[in-house]
Amino acid sequence: MTFERGKSYDEVQEYFGPAHEALRRRVRAFVEKEIRPFVEDWEKEGEFPRELYGKAGRAGILGVGYPEAWGGSGGDLFSKIVCVEELMRCGSAGVVAGLGSLDIAIPPLLSAGTEEQKARFVTPVLRGERIAALGITEPGAGSHVAGISTTAVREAGCFRLNGGKVYITSGCRADQLTCAVRTGGEGYKGISLLLVESGTPGYSVSRKFEKLGWHASDTAEIFFDGSMVPAENLIGMEGQGFYLIMENFQSERLQLAVMANMTATLALEESLRFLRQGLLPSRSGSEPQWVRGRLADMATLAEASREFVYRVAARMDAGINQVKEISMAKNFASQVSEKVTSWALDIHGQRAVAGGHLLERLFRDSRILSIGGGTQEIMKEVIWKYL
Numbered sequence: 001m002t003f004e005r006g007k008s009y010d011e012v013q014e015y016f017g018p019a020h021e022a023l024r025r026r027v028r029a030f031v032e033k034e035i036r037p038f039v040e041d042w043e044k045e046g047e048f049p050r051e052l053y054g055k056a057g058r059a060g061i062l063g064v065g066y067p068e069a070w071g072g073s074g075g076d077l078f079s080k081i082v083c084v085e086e087l088m089r090c091g092s093a094g095v096v097a098g099l100g101s102l103d104i105a106i107p108p109l110l111s112a113g114t115e116e117q118k119a120r121f122v123t124p125v126l127r128g129e130r131i132a133a134l135g136i137t138e139p140g141a142g143s144h145v146a147g148i149s150t151t152a153v154r155e156a157g158c159f160r161l162n163g164g165k166v167y168i169t170s171g172c173r174a175d176q177l178t179c180a181v182r183t184g185g186e187g188y189k190g191i192s193l194l195l196v197e198s199g200t201p202g203y204s205v206s207r208k209f210e211k212l213g214w215h216a217s218d219t220a221e222i223f224f225d226g227s228m229v230p231a232e233n234l235i236g237m238e239g240q241g242f243y244l245i246m247e248n249f250q251s252e253r254l255q256l257a258v259m260a261n262m263t264a265t266l267a268l269e270e271s272l273r274f275l276r277q278g279l280l281p282s283r284s285g286s287e288p289q290w291v292r293g294r295l296a297d298m299a300t301l302a303e304a305s306r307e308f309v310y311r312v313a314a315r316m317d318a319g320i321n322q323v324k325e326i327s328m329a330k331n332f333a334s335q336v337s338e339k340v341t342s343w344a345l346d347i348h349g350q351r352a353v354a355g356g357h358l359l360e361r362l363f364r365d366s367r368i369l370s371i372g373g374g375t376q377e378i379m380k381e382v383i384w385k386y387l
């Protein structure tokens, strides 16, 4: 009997080709020039300058992975991964989350929006001229998306909105919100998505959250007090919102997994640099065995997680259902990143706990990754359903 494999060893497909590598160099150069030198200040200020959206838009970075017809730069899922990986090299997940809020706000518009909606609300965002955010979470509805209570009642060719959203990334200065509202009865079937512009009367940002991590991204509480939103801003059909939200979660979870893997990679690289610079006090003249072992474990976990995420992404790109696998990948990657950043702190000791140290930031930023886009427990519920 002969065992046939899809490919011979030599033909094993790499995930990234020359076009991805060229993009990687371009994004890396952008990050080195436009982001990395300023990250410390932006972390302290709790936001980065609005002009960064414009710069990243004009450089074609915001548009990576989106159709050229709507102002995107084209490219597959691995182009998007390249972008997220290289942006993460700035050392601030907050900058990446803030610049990337469009990646959770725009896909439902592309998936279910009208041509007019795409022209008005997608193209200017990909150019960096408008800021887009996603508004799902409410004080009483985080994991339980089907429990949202913001109401949208039809009235004179509009929807009248009452309610509010919390923990909205880029929400303090977003021009538009892809917003989950209740247009029908209780439960998931009563939910719709509406495009709400921040200039709408009755729309207000009531609070900017201070957070454990992601300091450079602004995070808002938003209120709607009788805001009248034109009915033509309905995204897809009435009652379709929950399905669009669930579809949207898949790419968000992939991006969070990539962010987690890069967090682990940066913590590992920082630890290796620390040792190579001879900064670890050692009586014997070489690193202690426990440090060598830790680094080996850190490298193993980071690589295993990265490979798993790439494999899941390749299948997603091929249109294969990966709901279970991406939930596994997000959970695994965020656990790895929490472990690896914590071990990196052990190796550095007192030298990395001061505010402003890269590792201190990676450790804090890492903790958000397992909460946003679906918590560890919610991911486990999804996985369990598929077992």
Ligand SMILES: Cc1cc2nc3c(=O)[nH]c(=O)nc-3n(C[C@H](O)[C@H](O)[C@H](O)COP(=O)(O)OP(=O)(O)OC[C@H]3O[C@@H](n4cnc5c(N)ncnc54)[C@H](O)[C@@H]3O)c2cc1C
Residues within 6 Å of the ligand: 133, 134, 135, 136, 137, 141, 142, 143, 144, 166, 167, 168, 169, 170, 211, 214, 219, 368, 371, 372, 373, 374, 375, 376, 377, 378, 381
């Ligand atoms: C920095 C940051 C940025 C964010 N950005 C956005 C954004 O841009 N837009 C947006 O809409 N939201 C955003 N969120 C909100 C995020 O999506 C929610 O925090 C997340 O969905 C979890 O909801 P929750 O925090 O209300 O926790 P809860 O749902 O209240 O959960 C609390 C705990 O209970 C557990 N739990 C809840 N339900 C179950 C269950 N059924 N089974 C088992 N365990 C359960 C959870 O795992 C968790 O441990 C952001 C959050 C943060 C921290």
